[in-house]
Amino acid sequence: MNAVLSPVAALGRAVQNVLGLIGEVFIFALSALSHLLRPPFYWRRIGRSVMEIGYFSLPVVALTTLFTGMVLALQAYTGFSRFNAQSAIASIVVLSVTRELGPVLAGLMVAGRAGAAIAAEMGTMRVTDQIDALSTLSTNPMKYLVTPRLIAGVIALPLLVAVGDILGVMGGYLVATLKLGFNGTDYLHNTFQYLRTDDVVSGLIKASVFGFIIALMGCYHGFKSKGGAQGVGAATTSAVVSASVLILGLDYLLTQVFFSS
Amino acid sequence: MSTAAKISVRGLNKAFGDKKVLDGIDLDVMPGTAMVVIGGSGTGKSVLIKCILGLIEADSGSILIDGEDVLKATPARARALRSQIGMLFQNGALFDSLPVWENVAFGLLAQNKISRRDARAKAGEFLAQVGLAASVGELSPAELSGGMQKRVALARAIAGAPQIMFFDEPTTGLDPIMGAVIDGLIVDCVKRLGSTSIAITHDMASAQRIGDVAAMLYEGRIVWTGPAASLLDSDNEVVSQFTHGRREGPIQMALRR
Incomplete structure (x- = not known):
């Protein structure tokens, strides 16, 4: 009987652990958000976090979106030329980049760069008593360390994605005009002909949500890390993996919300 | 006696899973007194001061500061x-993302x-008080x-002019001369501020330099209190074994395989 029940018990424990983790992350996020409207406000920390998450991620996001736009144009051309539908390439590139690839790829890149950095810094602070030291200096660690990063994530990622959208379109434009022989004016005309405000705004809203998730996962796993260098390493891995999975899952849900009708 | 104490701990309990670390701690620290808590590694010295600081939640008992129970007080x-x-x-726990001056004035x-x-x-003024140049x-901190x-x-x-100061192993990892220098600075700072202090240490020389009163923590309880100057002369078997570093005696080190 025990042999039959043990897989069920293991499954039950796993489900219980996952639900417990979700609840813990939810409470952690609520606790950080509860400081949004209560002074003191650490404007300098918010500015610094925007720089760390946004400005310093600009090169990697710029390269990723530029090459993505270039590859998209090339792939779309090889596929659509079979049906004499080459004129749709510009629309394919701009809609793919603004709606999906810009926010998702920027999110994944920032999760790998800034999310890992947040978790590593916070984890090191935890295992070296720096977070406890904050408490002894009359400073709430959630308010000082977590809330500014959540705000910064929500602000920085849409800015990055806005830049990424432009570069992605530019990548498509470069390939289309320099390699595939498209007329530049016609390509740009086709790019903006079917582009709606909703396409760009939905991508920027997705980016805000992804920015929040990246900062939240980095802070949560770093904050809860324990056990020295190994614990910090595990926290960093968990932050990147969980943020990446959540970005992909939420991307589907948000797309469903924005475009299902 | 407890009503006049700056810090009074009564029946403090803390367990981590099955392991009971603090088992009914009773401790009084009088105003302006420097208390040193000694005890082996893993006996709960750090847990005791972290419970007082609120960094670890105690399971039960009371912690009175100026006669008010912090465990029953409102969070504010x-x-x-x-x-x-x-x-x-x-380990200092300095914020390594900030320069030294910002750490001090944090x-x-x-x-x-x-x-x-x-x-x-x-x-710069506080750095001068601990013998460091403003530069x-x-x-x-990494430098x-x-x-x-x-x-x-x-x-x-000391920047916040605290009325109470805690020192967690202040001389661990330092050479004997630097240890003595830090102890001297601690004594100076505590006297200048008129603070009440609790230091936890294994270092007997340090304990005698910075402490007025000493307490021995063993198996989750305070088993001895007395003048810090008499630590090495104590008749208590636990204290005597610990302070003289003898292998034989009531303290048996838990060996795990």
Whole structure:
């Protein structure tokens, strides 16, 4: 009987652990958000976090979106030329980049760069008593360390994605005009002909949500890390993996919300 | 006696899973007194002061600061009572993302008590009090030696003029001379501020230099209290074995395989 029940018990424990983790992350996020409207406000920390998450991620996001736009144009051309539908390439590139690839790829890149950095810094602070030291200096660690990063994530990622959208379109434009022989004016005309405000705004809203998730996962796993260098390493891995999975899952849900009708 | 104590701990219990670390601790620290808590590694000395600081939640018991139980106080009142405590962590716990001067003036800046320009000047004064030049303030904590980091951490702890100071293993990892220097600075700072202090240490020389009163923590309880100067002469078997570092005696080190 025990042999039959043990897989069920293991499954039950796993489900219980996952639900417990979700609840813990939810409470952690609520606790950080509860400081949004209560002074003191650490404007300098918010500015610094925007720089760390946004400005310093600009090169990697710029390269990723530029090459993505270039590859998209090339792939779309090889596929659509079979049906004499080459004129749709510009629309394919701009809609793919603004709606999906810009926010998702920027999110994944920032999760790998800034999310890992947040978790590593916070984890090191935890295992070296720096977070406890904050408490002894009359400073709430959630308010000082977590809330500014959540705000910064929500602000920085849409800015990055806005830049990424432009570069992605530019990548498509470069390939289309320099390699595939498209007329530049016609390509740009086709790019903006079917582009709606909703396409760009939905991508920027997705980016805000992804920015929040990246900062939240980095802070949560770093904050809860324990056990020295190994614990910090595990926290960093968990932050990147969980943020990446959540970005992909939420991307589907948000797309469903924005475009299902 | 407990009504006059600055800090009074009664029946404090704390367990981590099955392991009972604090088992009914009773401890009184009188105003202006320097208490040293000694005990083996893993006996709960750090847990005791972290419970008083609110960094670890005690399971039961009471912790009175100026006669008020912080465990029963409202969160705001508990924070206010604990805000009078300054802490020197074992490894310094300096914020490595900030320069030294900002570490020292952190408490003042965090409470918006002072502008950044004034804070930088004030940090220089506190650094001078621990024997460091103001120019050290521009360095990063990673650029400092262990002894200098301890001094900076001490400067940060005294910057808020705390009425109570905790020192967690203040001389661990330092050479004997630097250890004596840090002890001297601790005694000076505590006297200058008129603070009540609790230090935890294994270092008997340090315990006698910085402590007026000593307490021995063993198996989750305070088993002996007395003058710090009499630590090495105590008749208590546990204290005697510990202070003289003898292998034989009532203290059996738990060996795990």
